[in-house]
Amino acid sequence: MDLIALLAIQVLYAIASLALISVGLAIIFGMMRVINLAHGEFLMLGGYAAIVATSHGISIWIAMLVVAPIVVGIIGVIVEMTIIRFLYGRMVDTMLATWGLSLFLVGLTTAIFGNTTVGISAPLGSFQIGAYRTSGYTLFVIGVAVVVLAGIFAVLRWTRLGLIARGTMQNANMAAALGVNPPRVYAVTFGIGAALSGLAGAVLAPVSGVFPTIGVAYVAKSFITVIGGGAAILSGTVSASALFGTINQIATFATTPVFGEVALLATAIVLIRLLPQGITGRFFRRGL
C-alpha cells in the first residue's frame, strides 16, 4: 500500500514535470506554428535566473515563481521582436534561427557562469509514507503544474485575452479585420510561452541543477510531448504528459531510469506512427 502511494506520487511527478517543460513550447507551437529550438535554453535561463536571484538574497520562492518567469518572458518578447517576427510562415528558417539562438545562449551562459553545474538545495525537506521517505518538493512541483495548467485553461476559456489568442490562432487575417493587431498578439503569446518555460526551468532547478547545456536534456522530451499531444495546446500537453510520464515512471520503477527513457521514446514512436496528428488530432478535438 505504501509502495503504491509512493509510486503514484512518482508517476504524478513525472507527468507534472513533463507538462511543465512542454507547455511553454506547446503554446508557442500551437499558436504560431513556430518550432522553437531554443526552448531548452529558455528553461536553462529560468534556472539561472532563479539561482542568481537567490544568491542575491531573494527568497527562493519569489526567485522561482516571480523572477524567473518575468526575466525569461522579457527575453522571449525581445527574441520575438528581433528574430521570430520576420520569419512567420517560414518553418525551416525559424528552426535555423532558433537553433542559432540556442547555440548563442549556451555560449553566452558558459562565458558568464562557466561550464559547471550550479544548484540550489530543494526547500521543504521530506516526509514519511509508511516505510518510505519522499521529498516534499515533489508535491510542490505537482502543485505548480496543476496551477499552471488550470491558469492556462482559465485564461483561454474565460478572458478576452484568451479569446483573442484563440481567434488569432485560427484566422489572423479575419482577427485583424475586427481590430486585433496580430503581431502584438504573437509577441505577447511568445512572451507568455517563454515565461512559462522560465518558470519550469526554475522550479526544476533544485531537482536537476543548472548548467549551460541542460537545455539539451529537456528539449527532446518537450518536443516529443508537444508532437505527441497534437494541435490542442492544453488537452494535448496534458494527455501526452500523462501517457509518457506514466510509462516512463512505471518502467523506471520496474527496471532502471535508462530503460524508463527507452520506454518513453518507444511509446512516442508507436504513438506518432498510429496518430500522426498527435493525440488531439484524434481525441479531444474540441478541447482547448
Next chain:
Amino acid sequence: MMLDVQGLRTGYGRIPILNGVSFTVKVGEFIGILGHNGMGKTTLLKALMGYLPATGGLVRFDGDDVTAAEPYQRARLGLGYVPQGREIFSGLTVYDNLRMGCTKQAGSERDTIAEVLEEFPRLKPLLDRSGGALSGGEQQLLALARCLCGKPRLVLLDEPTEGIQPSIIDEIVEILLQQRNKSGLTMILVEQNLDFIAALSKRILIIQKGTITREVRPDDLGDPSLVGEFIGITT
C-alpha cells in the same frame, strides 16, 4: 465624405490588378460594385481593408489618410469587413465569434451582443454551437452580426449571397436596410446577384479591367443589353 478613393492601384506581387480606381462614398450611402469575374472586385475590397498594399493613389476614410494603414488600424477607425467565404472562426462558438467582433471596443460586450442579436433572431438559438457547424446562410448572418458588433461606420460586404438560400438573402436585405435607417450605416457591396444589388444600392459602379468605367442606377439593371455589355451576366 465617408470614403474618398483617388487613383488607387494595387496588385498581387508584380501583377497589377487595380489600375487607378477612383470613387467617393457619402455618409449613409449604399454603393454596389458589379463586374465580371477577375475584374478586381474582391481585390478592391481587400485593398480598401488594407490587406493589399496600395502601390499608388490615395484612400481617405472620414478625413483620415489610411492609404498605408494596417487592417487592424482601419478596423479601429470604423471600417467593417464581411469577406467572401465568410471566414467564421470555425473552432469558436457562435457567441465567441460575436465576442471577437467586440474586441476593439472597451464597453460591455454582453450589451453590444444582445443589441446586435435583436436583429438576428435566427442566431439566438445557435449561440453555443461551434461556428463551423452552421449552414452557409447562418454563417453569413453570423459574419454580418460579428461585423456589426464592432459598430462600424462603413461596411465592406463581399458577395454575401454566394451559395445562400433565398430566405436568408431576404433577411440580409432587411437587416442592412434597417441598419441604414437606424444608425446611418454606410456600405460598399460587391455582388453578382442583380436583384440583391438593385434592392440595396442607390448607385452601382461597374468595374472593368481594374478601373471604374461607368456608374449606373438600380433601374438600369433591368436593361438586358446594358447588363450583358458591362457586366457580362445575362439574367
